[in-house]
Amino acid sequence: MTTEPRSPLVWDYDISENDFRAMLDGKLTRGRLGQDWATIRLLEYGHYHDIIRLLGYRRLVEGWPSWREHIRSESRRRGFDFLVTWLPQHHPERLTR
DSSP states (O other): OOOSOBOGGGTTSOOBHHHHHHHHTTSOOBTTBSHHHHHHHHHHHSOHHHHHHHHHHHHHHHHHHHHGGGOOOHHHHHHHHHHHHHHHHHOGGGGOO
16 A cells, blocks of 8 residues: 555545556556546546646647547536637637647
């Protein structure tokens, strides 16, 4: 068991906050748990502020088509569908950071 702080997004895994962030960045994989798993987990359970802080708008817009089918919540899918369509049209400057 890890002694580092755990991410509340992975309450059911023994994964530290640092390891979860490394997975999000594609720097760490544990078996089938890697970047896509961590991103989908974040999108399913994370607060909007945390999603944008950890992923950024650009990664969200670029990766959404491959993650969309894995999001179980219909309301989350609709919300991200709207965001990834609206953002490039109305705030393209947010996608360059």
